[in-house]
Amino acid sequence: EKEPVKVLVTGAAGQIGYALIPMIARGVMLGPDQPVIIHMLDIEQAAEALHGVEMELIDGAFPLLRGVVATTDVAEACSDVNIAIMLGGIPRTEGMERKAVMSRNVSIYKAQALALEQHAAADCKVLVVANPANTNALILKEFAPSIPEKNITCLTRLDHNRALGQIAEKLQEHVSDVKNVIIWGNHSSTQYPDVNHATVTTSSGEISVRDLIADDKWLNTEFITTVQQRGAAIIKARKHSSALSAASAVCDHIHDWVLGTPEGTWVSMGVCSYGSYGITPGLIYSFPVTCQNGKWSIVQGLKIDEFSRAKMDATANELLEEKSLAYSFLG
Ligand code: NAI
Numbered sequence: 318e319k320e321p322v323k324v325l326v327t328g329a330a331g332q333i334g335y336a337l338i339p340m341i342a343r344g345v346m347l348g349p350d351q352p353v354i355i356h357m358l359d360i361e362q363a364a365e366a367l368h369g370v371e372m373e374l375i376d377g378a379f380p381l382l383r384g385v386v387a388t389t390d391v392a393e394a395c396s397d398v399n400i401a402i403m404l405g406g407i408p409r410t411e412g413m414e415r416k417a418v419m420s421r422n423v424s425i426y427k428a429q430a431l432a433l434e435q436h437a438a439a440d441c442k443v444l445v446v447a448n449p450a451n452t453n454a455l456i457l458k459e460f461a462p463s464i465p466e467k468n469i470t471c472l473t474r475l476d477h478n479r480a481l482g483q484i485a486e487k488l489q490e491h492v493s494d495v496k497n498v499i500i501w502g503n504h505s506s507t508q509y510p511d512v513n514h515a516t517v518t519t520s521s522g523e524i525s526v527r528d529l530i531a532d533d534k535w536l537n538t539e540f541i542t543t544v545q546q547r548g549a550a551i552i553k554a555r556k557h558s559s560a561l562s563a564a565s566a567v568c569d570h571i572h573d574w575v576l577g578t579p580e581g582t583w584v585s586m587g588v589c590s591y592g593s594y595g596i597t598p599g600l601i602y603s604f605p606v607t608c609q610n611g612k613w614s615i616v617q618g619l620k621i622d623e624f625s626r627a628k629m630d631a632t633a634n635e636l637l638e639e640k641s642l643a644y645s646f647l648g
Contacts, residue, residue: 321352321383323438325398327429328405328447329357329387330366332557336564337402338370342379346568348576354384358394358405391429395436400575402567403429403457406447408558419449419639420646426453427647430460437464442611444570445471446563450504451587451601452639456647458589458601467612470574471587473508473603475559475566476500479547480510483540484517484526494518495526499605500544500585501594501625502632503639508603509628510544512536514619537624578607583616593617594629600636 324341326334334357340346341353355374359367371387388394395401406425409418426445433441441464445454454471461469477500485492495517501509515526530536543550551559573584583605590596593604593615605616621629 319351321354322347322400323354323356323398325356325358325394325401325437327358327394327401327403330359330363330370331404332560333404333446333563333567334359335370336560337404337567338374339377339379340564340568342374342377342382344381345565346571348572349381352381352383354386355382356386356388356394356396356398358388358391360405361389364389391432392436395429395432398433398437398441400571401433401437401441401443402571403443403445403453404447405429406453409448416642419452419642422447422449422453423456423643423646426456427460430457433457434461434463439463440465441468442571442574443469444567445469445587446567448504449639451603451636452643454587454601455599455640456643466589469589469601470570470613471504471601471603472563472566472570473500473504473585473587474570475563476504476508476510476544476547476603477585478562478566478569479544480512480515480540483543484512484515484530487535487540488517488526488529490517490519496582497605498526498585499583499619500603501629502603503636504587504603505632505635506545507632507635508545509625509632510541511625511628512540513622513625514605574608574613575611577609583607586613588613588615591615594619594621596629596633597637600633600640602633602636 367387407421450471458469480498481495484495498515499511512526516523585603586606587601587603590600590602592598596602606613
Protein backbone atom coordinates (compact mmCIF):
# COMPACT_ATOMS: atom_id res chain seq x y z
CA GLU A 318 0.00 0.00 0.00
CA LYS A 319 1.12 3.59 -0.72
CA GLU A 320 2.42 5.84 2.07
CA PRO A 321 -0.22 8.40 3.08
CA VAL A 322 0.20 11.91 1.65
CA LYS A 323 -0.15 14.75 4.16
CA VAL A 324 -2.42 17.50 2.88
CA LEU A 325 -2.72 20.82 4.70
CA VAL A 326 -5.87 22.92 4.28
CA THR A 327 -5.74 26.40 5.84
CA GLY A 328 -8.98 28.26 6.49
CA ALA A 329 -10.45 24.78 6.80
CA ALA A 330 -13.49 25.89 8.82
CA GLY A 331 -14.63 28.19 6.00
CA GLN A 332 -17.00 27.70 3.05
CA ILE A 333 -14.56 26.18 0.55
CA GLY A 334 -12.97 24.04 3.26
CA TYR A 335 -16.32 22.43 4.04
CA ALA A 336 -16.78 21.42 0.40
CA LEU A 337 -13.13 20.49 -0.22
CA ILE A 338 -12.22 18.34 2.77
CA PRO A 339 -14.63 15.48 2.03
CA MET A 340 -13.45 15.47 -1.60
CA ILE A 341 -9.85 14.99 -0.44
CA ALA A 342 -10.90 12.26 2.00
CA ARG A 343 -12.77 10.46 -0.81
CA GLY A 344 -9.75 10.40 -3.13
CA VAL A 345 -11.02 12.96 -5.62
CA MET A 346 -7.80 14.96 -5.39
CA LEU A 347 -5.09 12.29 -5.38
CA GLY A 348 -6.83 9.22 -6.74
CA PRO A 349 -8.73 6.25 -5.32
CA ASP A 350 -5.60 4.34 -4.22
CA GLN A 351 -3.83 7.14 -2.37
CA PRO A 352 -4.31 7.27 1.42
CA VAL A 353 -4.28 10.77 2.93
CA ILE A 354 -3.73 12.49 6.27
CA ILE A 355 -5.54 15.83 6.44
CA HIS A 356 -4.14 18.74 8.44
CA MET A 357 -6.70 21.49 9.04
CA LEU A 358 -5.72 24.98 10.21
CA ASP A 359 -7.94 27.86 11.19
CA ILE A 360 -7.81 30.75 13.64
CA GLU A 361 -8.84 30.73 17.30
CA GLN A 362 -12.30 32.25 16.62
CA ALA A 363 -13.09 29.32 14.31
CA ALA A 364 -11.64 26.59 16.56
CA GLU A 365 -15.03 25.21 17.58
CA ALA A 366 -16.31 25.09 14.00
CA LEU A 367 -13.06 23.38 13.02
CA HIS A 368 -13.65 20.76 15.69
CA GLY A 369 -17.10 20.20 14.18
CA VAL A 370 -15.53 19.46 10.79
CA GLU A 371 -13.10 17.08 12.50
CA MET A 372 -16.05 15.19 14.06
CA GLU A 373 -17.71 14.93 10.64
CA LEU A 374 -14.54 13.53 9.12
CA ILE A 375 -14.59 10.75 11.71
CA ASP A 376 -18.29 10.18 10.99
CA GLY A 377 -17.57 9.97 7.26
CA ALA A 378 -15.69 6.67 7.83
CA PHE A 379 -13.58 7.43 4.74
CA PRO A 380 -11.46 4.38 3.86
CA LEU A 381 -8.57 6.50 2.49
CA LEU A 382 -8.39 8.83 5.48
CA ARG A 383 -5.50 7.76 7.74
CA GLY A 384 -5.43 10.69 10.13
CA VAL A 385 -6.72 14.15 10.93
CA VAL A 386 -4.98 17.06 12.63
CA ALA A 387 -7.26 19.99 13.49
CA THR A 388 -5.34 22.87 14.99
CA THR A 389 -4.93 26.63 15.37
CA ASP A 390 -1.15 26.24 15.66
CA VAL A 391 0.53 27.09 12.35
CA ALA A 392 3.70 25.11 13.05
CA GLU A 393 1.76 21.95 13.94
CA ALA A 394 -0.46 22.39 10.87
CA CYS A 395 2.51 22.70 8.50
CA SER A 396 4.49 19.82 10.00
CA ASP A 397 5.82 17.54 7.20
CA VAL A 398 2.99 18.34 4.80
CA ASN A 399 3.47 17.31 1.16
CA ILE A 400 0.67 19.48 -0.23
CA ALA A 401 -0.62 22.79 1.15
CA ILE A 402 -3.97 24.25 0.07
CA MET A 403 -4.17 27.84 1.28
CA LEU A 404 -7.81 28.92 1.70
CA GLY A 405 -7.24 30.99 4.84
CA GLY A 406 -7.48 34.72 4.77
CA ILE A 407 -9.56 37.80 5.41
CA PRO A 408 -12.37 38.01 2.87
CA ARG A 409 -13.31 41.34 1.37
CA THR A 410 -16.61 42.39 2.89
CA GLU A 411 -18.89 45.19 1.79
CA GLY A 412 -17.40 48.61 2.35
CA MET A 413 -13.91 47.22 2.94
CA GLU A 414 -11.19 48.84 0.87
CA ARG A 415 -9.12 46.70 -1.46
CA LYS A 416 -5.99 48.09 0.21
CA ALA A 417 -7.15 47.03 3.65
CA VAL A 418 -7.82 43.46 2.46
CA MET A 419 -4.46 43.38 0.76
CA SER A 420 -2.51 44.58 3.78
CA ARG A 421 -4.02 42.00 6.13
CA ASN A 422 -3.62 39.09 3.72
CA VAL A 423 -0.07 39.97 2.80
CA SER A 424 1.00 39.74 6.43
CA ILE A 425 -0.83 36.40 6.85
CA TYR A 426 0.94 34.99 3.77
CA LYS A 427 4.33 36.24 4.90
CA ALA A 428 3.89 34.52 8.29
CA GLN A 429 2.60 31.28 6.75
CA ALA A 430 5.47 31.26 4.23
CA LEU A 431 7.90 31.18 7.13
CA ALA A 432 5.97 28.35 8.83
CA LEU A 433 5.87 26.26 5.63
CA GLU A 434 9.56 26.88 5.05
CA GLN A 435 10.41 25.65 8.55
CA HIS A 436 8.02 22.76 8.94
CA ALA A 437 6.69 21.44 5.60
CA ALA A 438 8.30 18.65 3.55
CA ALA A 439 11.14 20.03 1.41
CA ASP A 440 9.30 19.37 -1.86
CA CYS A 441 5.88 20.56 -0.62
CA LYS A 442 3.52 21.65 -3.41
CA VAL A 443 1.57 24.80 -2.54
CA LEU A 444 -1.72 26.03 -4.01
CA VAL A 445 -2.95 29.48 -2.93
CA VAL A 446 -6.70 30.00 -3.32
CA ALA A 447 -7.37 32.91 -0.96
CA ASN A 448 -7.63 36.30 -2.62
CA PRO A 449 -5.75 38.18 -3.88
CA ALA A 450 -4.59 34.70 -4.92
CA ASN A 451 -1.73 35.59 -7.30
CA THR A 452 -0.25 38.20 -4.97
CA ASN A 453 -0.63 36.04 -1.86
CA ALA A 454 1.25 33.32 -3.76
CA LEU A 455 3.93 35.82 -4.77
CA ILE A 456 4.46 36.84 -1.14
CA LEU A 457 4.56 33.19 -0.11
CA LYS A 458 7.20 32.50 -2.78
CA GLU A 459 9.35 35.46 -1.71
CA PHE A 460 9.27 34.57 1.98
CA ALA A 461 9.77 30.82 1.62
CA PRO A 462 12.94 30.82 -0.50
CA SER A 463 13.85 27.24 0.42
CA ILE A 464 10.66 25.88 -1.16
CA PRO A 465 11.33 25.53 -4.92
CA GLU A 466 9.54 28.47 -6.57
CA LYS A 467 8.00 26.15 -9.14
CA ASN A 468 6.16 24.49 -6.23
CA ILE A 469 4.19 27.65 -5.46
CA THR A 470 1.05 28.16 -7.54
CA CYS A 471 -2.33 29.85 -7.37
CA LEU A 472 -5.78 28.75 -8.46
CA THR A 473 -7.16 29.84 -11.83
CA ARG A 474 -8.54 26.41 -12.65
CA LEU A 475 -11.97 27.52 -11.50
CA ASP A 476 -11.91 30.27 -14.14
CA HIS A 477 -10.63 27.73 -16.67
CA ASN A 478 -13.47 25.34 -15.84
CA ARG A 479 -15.98 28.19 -16.01
CA ALA A 480 -14.75 28.99 -19.53
CA LEU A 481 -15.13 25.32 -20.58
CA GLY A 482 -18.63 25.34 -19.09
CA GLN A 483 -19.69 28.45 -20.99
CA ILE A 484 -18.49 27.03 -24.33
CA ALA A 485 -20.17 23.68 -23.69
CA GLU A 486 -23.46 25.39 -22.80
CA LYS A 487 -23.32 27.62 -25.87
CA LEU A 488 -22.70 24.67 -28.21
CA GLN A 489 -24.81 22.15 -26.29
CA GLU A 490 -21.82 19.80 -26.23
CA HIS A 491 -20.46 17.72 -23.36
CA VAL A 492 -18.01 19.78 -21.32
CA SER A 493 -15.54 16.87 -21.45
CA ASP A 494 -15.32 17.34 -25.23
CA VAL A 495 -14.19 20.97 -24.90
CA LYS A 496 -10.51 21.65 -24.18
CA ASN A 497 -7.58 24.05 -24.32
CA VAL A 498 -9.20 27.30 -23.29
CA ILE A 499 -6.69 29.53 -21.48
CA ILE A 500 -6.96 31.85 -18.52
CA TRP A 501 -4.18 34.43 -18.72
CA GLY A 502 -3.06 36.56 -15.79
CA ASN A 503 -4.65 37.53 -12.53
CA HIS A 504 -7.50 35.70 -10.78
CA SER A 505 -9.49 38.94 -10.80
CA SER A 506 -11.85 40.71 -13.15
CA THR A 507 -8.87 41.60 -15.42
CA GLN A 508 -8.17 37.91 -16.18
CA TYR A 509 -8.30 37.11 -19.90
CA PRO A 510 -10.25 33.96 -20.84
CA ASP A 511 -8.91 33.09 -24.32
CA VAL A 512 -10.67 30.67 -26.70
CA ASN A 513 -8.40 31.17 -29.72
CA HIS A 514 -6.75 27.75 -29.31
CA ALA A 515 -9.71 25.88 -27.83
CA THR A 516 -11.24 22.91 -29.60
CA VAL A 517 -14.27 20.64 -29.37
CA THR A 518 -14.08 16.92 -30.10
CA THR A 519 -16.95 16.05 -32.45
CA SER A 520 -17.87 12.98 -34.50
CA SER A 521 -15.87 14.52 -37.35
CA GLY A 522 -12.74 15.17 -35.28
CA GLU A 523 -11.40 18.14 -33.35
CA ILE A 524 -12.83 21.46 -34.49
CA SER A 525 -11.75 24.88 -33.29
CA VAL A 526 -14.19 26.75 -31.07
CA ARG A 527 -13.78 29.83 -33.31
CA ASP A 528 -15.03 27.76 -36.28
CA LEU A 529 -17.96 26.31 -34.34
CA ILE A 530 -19.08 29.58 -32.80
CA ALA A 531 -19.39 32.01 -35.69
CA ASP A 532 -20.60 34.70 -33.29
CA ASP A 533 -17.28 36.52 -32.78
CA LYS A 534 -19.06 39.29 -30.94
CA TRP A 535 -20.24 36.85 -28.24
CA LEU A 536 -16.77 35.30 -27.91
CA ASN A 537 -15.06 38.70 -27.68
CA THR A 538 -17.45 40.33 -25.24
CA GLU A 539 -20.15 38.42 -23.35
CA PHE A 540 -18.18 35.18 -23.01
CA ILE A 541 -15.23 37.04 -21.51
CA THR A 542 -17.24 39.14 -19.08
CA THR A 543 -19.38 36.18 -17.99
CA VAL A 544 -16.25 34.22 -17.01
CA GLN A 545 -14.61 37.27 -15.40
CA GLN A 546 -17.68 38.06 -13.31
CA ARG A 547 -18.96 34.57 -12.56
CA GLY A 548 -17.71 34.65 -8.97
CA ALA A 549 -19.66 37.83 -8.24
CA ALA A 550 -22.78 36.39 -9.94
CA ILE A 551 -22.65 33.34 -7.66
CA ILE A 552 -22.15 35.42 -4.52
CA LYS A 553 -25.18 37.48 -5.56
CA ALA A 554 -27.30 34.35 -6.09
CA ARG A 555 -26.11 32.25 -3.14
CA LYS A 556 -25.07 34.99 -0.69
CA HIS A 557 -21.93 32.86 -0.24
CA SER A 558 -18.83 32.28 -2.35
CA SER A 559 -18.71 29.66 -5.10
CA ALA A 560 -17.43 27.05 -2.66
CA LEU A 561 -18.56 23.89 -4.47
CA SER A 562 -16.96 24.76 -7.81
CA ALA A 563 -13.87 26.24 -6.13
CA ALA A 564 -13.34 23.02 -4.16
CA SER A 565 -13.77 20.93 -7.29
CA ALA A 566 -11.26 23.12 -9.17
CA VAL A 567 -8.74 22.77 -6.31
CA CYS A 568 -8.96 18.98 -6.73
CA ASP A 569 -8.53 19.28 -10.51
CA HIS A 570 -5.47 21.55 -10.10
CA ILE A 571 -3.64 19.25 -7.69
CA HIS A 572 -4.78 16.06 -9.45
CA ASP A 573 -3.39 17.16 -12.80
CA TRP A 574 -0.21 18.65 -11.30
CA VAL A 575 0.61 15.42 -9.43
CA LEU A 576 -0.80 12.82 -11.84
CA GLY A 577 -0.35 14.64 -15.18
CA THR A 578 -2.49 16.22 -17.87
CA PRO A 579 -3.87 14.02 -20.66
CA GLU A 580 -1.94 13.97 -23.97
CA GLY A 581 -2.89 16.99 -26.11
CA THR A 582 -4.63 18.83 -23.28
CA TRP A 583 -3.49 21.80 -21.27
CA VAL A 584 -4.94 23.49 -18.19
CA SER A 585 -4.52 26.93 -16.61
CA MET A 586 -2.41 27.43 -13.49
CA GLY A 587 -1.08 30.54 -11.79
CA VAL A 588 2.69 29.94 -11.80
CA CYS A 589 5.94 31.87 -11.59
CA SER A 590 6.73 33.68 -14.84
CA TYR A 591 10.15 33.17 -16.39
CA GLY A 592 9.36 35.62 -19.20
CA SER A 593 7.22 33.44 -21.50
CA TYR A 594 4.86 35.52 -23.69
CA GLY A 595 6.63 38.68 -22.54
CA ILE A 596 5.31 38.50 -18.97
CA THR A 597 7.58 40.09 -16.32
CA PRO A 598 9.67 37.35 -14.67
CA GLY A 599 8.83 36.63 -11.03
CA LEU A 600 5.11 37.48 -11.24
CA ILE A 601 2.64 34.72 -10.42
CA TYR A 602 0.63 34.75 -13.65
CA SER A 603 -1.87 32.26 -15.05
CA PHE A 604 -0.55 30.42 -18.11
CA PRO A 605 -1.56 27.35 -20.12
CA VAL A 606 0.47 24.43 -18.73
CA THR A 607 0.90 20.72 -19.22
CA CYS A 608 2.01 18.52 -16.31
CA GLN A 609 4.11 15.39 -16.18
CA ASN A 610 5.88 13.59 -13.31
CA GLY A 611 4.68 16.19 -10.81
CA LYS A 612 6.07 19.14 -12.79
CA TRP A 613 4.28 21.78 -14.85
CA SER A 614 5.60 23.44 -17.99
CA ILE A 615 4.18 26.40 -19.84
CA VAL A 616 2.82 25.65 -23.32
CA GLN A 617 5.12 27.59 -25.66
CA GLY A 618 4.73 29.08 -29.12
CA LEU A 619 1.01 29.87 -29.17
CA LYS A 620 0.15 32.63 -31.63
CA ILE A 621 -1.03 35.77 -29.83
CA ASP A 622 -3.07 38.31 -31.78
CA GLU A 623 -3.33 42.03 -31.00
CA PHE A 624 -6.60 41.69 -29.10
CA SER A 625 -5.12 39.03 -26.83
CA ARG A 626 -1.83 40.91 -26.38
CA ALA A 627 -3.61 43.98 -25.00
CA LYS A 628 -5.66 41.90 -22.56
CA MET A 629 -2.63 39.85 -21.43
CA ASP A 630 -0.69 43.07 -20.76
CA ALA A 631 -3.55 44.73 -18.89
CA THR A 632 -3.81 41.86 -16.40
CA ALA A 633 0.00 41.74 -16.04
CA ASN A 634 -0.01 45.46 -15.23
CA GLU A 635 -2.60 44.90 -12.52
CA LEU A 636 -0.34 42.24 -11.00
CA LEU A 637 2.63 44.63 -11.03
CA GLU A 638 0.49 47.19 -9.19
CA GLU A 639 -0.65 44.59 -6.66
CA LYS A 640 2.96 43.57 -6.11
CA SER A 641 4.12 47.09 -5.32
CA LEU A 642 1.09 47.65 -3.07
CA ALA A 643 1.87 44.40 -1.22
CA TYR A 644 5.51 45.41 -0.75
CA SER A 645 4.47 48.84 0.51
CA PHE A 646 2.76 47.09 3.44
CA LEU A 647 5.75 44.93 4.24
CA GLY A 648 8.04 47.96 4.43
P1 NAI B 1 -14.42 31.85 4.28
O1 NAI B 1 -14.37 33.24 4.81
O2 NAI B 1 -15.65 31.05 4.41
O3 NAI B 1 -13.21 31.00 4.91
C1 NAI B 1 -11.96 31.55 5.16
C2 NAI B 1 -11.44 30.88 6.42
O4 NAI B 1 -10.10 31.34 6.65
C3 NAI B 1 -12.25 31.24 7.69
O5 NAI B 1 -12.63 30.04 8.34
C4 NAI B 1 -11.25 32.06 8.52
O6 NAI B 1 -11.43 31.87 9.91
C5 NAI B 1 -9.94 31.46 8.03
N1 NAI B 1 -8.76 32.30 8.32
C6 NAI B 1 -8.65 33.65 8.39
N2 NAI B 1 -7.41 34.01 8.72
C7 NAI B 1 -6.68 32.87 8.81
C8 NAI B 1 -5.33 32.60 9.11
N3 NAI B 1 -4.47 33.58 9.38
N4 NAI B 1 -4.94 31.31 9.13
C9 NAI B 1 -5.80 30.31 8.89
N5 NAI B 1 -7.10 30.51 8.60
C10 NAI B 1 -7.54 31.78 8.56
O7 NAI B 1 -13.99 31.99 2.74
P2 NAI B 1 -14.19 30.92 1.56
O8 NAI B 1 -15.46 31.20 0.86
O9 NAI B 1 -13.90 29.56 2.04
O10 NAI B 1 -13.04 31.41 0.57
C11 NAI B 1 -11.67 31.28 0.95
C12 NAI B 1 -10.84 32.20 0.08
O11 NAI B 1 -10.82 31.74 -1.27
C13 NAI B 1 -11.33 33.64 0.01
O12 NAI B 1 -10.18 34.50 0.07
C14 NAI B 1 -11.96 33.74 -1.35
O13 NAI B 1 -11.94 35.06 -1.84
C15 NAI B 1 -11.08 32.84 -2.15
N6 NAI B 1 -11.63 32.29 -3.38
C16 NAI B 1 -10.76 32.10 -4.43
C17 NAI B 1 -11.17 31.51 -5.59
C18 NAI B 1 -10.19 31.26 -6.70
O14 NAI B 1 -10.63 30.80 -7.76
N7 NAI B 1 -8.90 31.55 -6.57
C19 NAI B 1 -12.57 31.09 -5.77
C20 NAI B 1 -13.41 31.30 -4.61
C21 NAI B 1 -12.93 31.88 -3.48
